Amino acid sequence: MSILTNAREEVNRLGVSVIVSLQNTFPGWDEFFHAITELGNSTHSFTLLIPLAAALDLQLACDLLVVCIVGEWSNTLLKWFLMEGRPYWWVRETEIYEKNGLPLPVLQQTSHTCETGAGSPSGHVMHFAVVGFVLAKWLIAKYESRSKFPRPNAPLYRQCIWSVFAMMLIIVAFSRMYIAAHFPHQCLLGAALGIPLAWGLTSESSRVCSWWKNASRGKLLGIALLLTLVAFGGYWLQKAVGIDPQWSVKLAFKWCKSERNLHVSTTNVFSLVRDCGSAFGFAIACPFSKRLMNKRLSIPFGILLALLLNVAVRSVQKSIPTANVITFFSAHFFLHASLPLLVLLYFPKPSSDPERNNSGTNLRRTSNRQSRAKND
Numbered sequence: 001m002s003i004l005t006n007a008r009e010e011v012n013r014l015g016v017s018v019i020v021s022l023q024n025t026f027p028g029w030d031e032f033f034h035a036i037t038e039l040g041n042s043t044h045s046f047t048l049l050i051p052l053a054a055a056l057d058l059q060l061a062c063d064l065l066v067v068c069i070v071g072e073w074s075n076t077l078l079k080w081f082l083m084e085g086r087p088y089w090w091v092r093e094t095e096i097y098e099k100n101g102l103p104l105p106v107l108q109q110t111s112h113t114c115e116t117g118a119g120s121p122s123g124h125v126m127h128f129a130v131v132g133f134v135l136a137k138w139l140i141a142k143y144e145s146r147s148k149f150p151r152p153n154a155p156l157y158r159q160c161i162w163s164v165f166a167m168m169l170i171i172v173a174f175s176r177m178y179i180a181a182h183f184p185h186q187c188l189l190g191a192a193l194g195i196p197l198a199w200g201l202t203s204e205s206s207r208v209c210s211w212w213k214n215a216s217r218g219k220l221l222g223i224a225l226l227l228t229l230v231a232f233g234g235y236w237l238q239k240a241v242g243i244d245p246q247w248s249v250k251l252a253f254k255w256c257k258s259e260r261n262l263h264v265s266t267t268n269v270f271s272l273v274r275d276c277g278s279a280f281g282f283a284i285a286c287p288f289s290k291r292l293m294n295k296r297l298s299i300p301f302g303i304l305l306a307l308l309l310n311v312a313v314r315s316v317q318k319s320i321p322t323a324n325v326i327t328f329f330s331a332h333f334f335l336h337a338s339l340p341l342l343v344l345l346y347f348p349k350p351s352s353d354p355e356r357n358n359s360g361t362n363l364r365r366t367s368n369r370q371s372r373a374k375n376d
Contacts, residue, residue: 009096012085015183016105019087022178023108029178030110036175037112039168040124042072043265045131046278046339048310054343055302060138063202065282065340066212067130071197073227073275075123075190076268077234080245084120088113088180089255107180114256115181115266116249122182122190123271128172129194134202136165220283228276235269245269264322269329277333281340309342 026033038044045068054061085093088107097104117123140158173187182190200206212220238245249267256262264270313335320331 008084009094011185012087012090012094012183013096015177015185016087016091016107018184019107019177019180020105022174023180026178033175033178034110034112036171037124037179037181040128040172040176042068042123042127042271042274045127046274046336047313048306049131051306051309051339051343052303055299055306057138058344060134061343062213062282063134063138064131065278065343067134067198067201068127069227069275069278069282070201071127071130071194072123072271073231073279074193074197075121075126076117076271076275077231078121078193079118079123079248079268080234080238082118082120083243083247084118084183084186085248085251086115086119086181087177087183089251090119092255093251109257109261110179111258111261113179113181114252114258114261116252116262116264117266117268117271118248119182120186120189121193122173122176122187124176125169125173125182125187125190126194126197129169129191130198130201132165132169133195133198136161137202215287217283217286220286221280224276224279224283227279231272231276235272264328270332273329273333274336277336278340281337282344284337285341285344305346309339313339 045064050061050064050068053064088109091105091107096102139161143157144154169191173182173184173191176182176187177184200208201212202209204210212223215223235245244250245268252262253259316335317332320328320335322328
């Protein structure tokens with residue numbers, strides 16, 4: 001066990017050296033890396049990106065919602081299991097520098113540094129990996145579906161899209177290291193887990209993808225319940241074996257330079273509440289096939305609704321009282337459960353599949369004719 005611990009300490013020490021080099025190479029780049037790190041913030045995906053996607057293509061919105069839920073849920077459980085620290089507090093807690101007679105590195109903290117969850121795998125990198133993969137795949141599919149014949153420049157277009165995705169993923173990882181929120185190996189693990197997870201949940205050749213897209217409401221409710229039981233079972237299991245699930249929160253409060261930079265939305269419990277609530281909302285709004293029959297709204301109006309919904313959600317979040325923990329988390333659970341319902345029930349159906357749209361239109365026309373015949 002000591003060999004494994006020493007190896008982990010050495011990996012972290014090397015990671016701190018990389019972080020120090022990044023901070024010294026790009027002094028004063030805080031705002032730039034803050035903007036980049038926000039690309040991996042799952043809050044924006046749940047409250048803004050998914051509603052905007054629903055205005056363009058409901059299938060895209062569903063894919064994004066599923067990968068966001070499963071990605072963040074699995075990431076949080078892995079953080080509890082691996083129990084790795086973050087650079088900004090690890091460097092103050094470790095004894096490796098004192099034992100080896102090395103000077104203690106000075107890591108700069110920014111307003112985005114003080115996250116409260118465990119460090120591995122990187123949630124921001126993993127989230128950007130799953131979301132970016134889905135968006136890249138959708139852009140490629142949209143481009144290739146515009147013509148009945150193969151486009152000669154399609155391979156080049158695919159290479160460009162995937163190259164941009166890879167570069168953005170690397171930059172997001174650098175931003176997480178720059179603000180001393182993650183070690184390099186934690187970012188690498190987040191990317192390595194996120195990409196195959198997104199493929200398995202959204203690829204047409206994946207059985208998992210085929211299952212959830214055709215599953216009944218009852219089956220999806222069962223999955224949502226299972227996610228909830230596993231999540232909170234993991235919380236109480238830690239308590240049962242003598243581990244404080246809030247150990248990382250206490251370290252964040254101990255070593256963060258300003259408590260104003262600590263936010264409850266970065267805690268593991270908050271993430272799980274959001275994921276489980278969203279899972280129940282998604283399940284209630286399914287089966288997905290019925291959503292294709294909804295009356296279609298115009299894309300501009302759908303975008304306007306998405307923006308208004310984002311403003312409304314943020315206003316509601318600010319008004320939720322924080323004095324009582326149960327009330328706070330219950331309110332967020334129901335808030336995030338309502339978002340998929342609003343998006344899937346009242347936003348436009350996808351316009352990328354003419355056959356689906358025509359079948360829905362024909363079905364409505366047939367029902368109208370039958371009702372007229374009865375009246376006659």
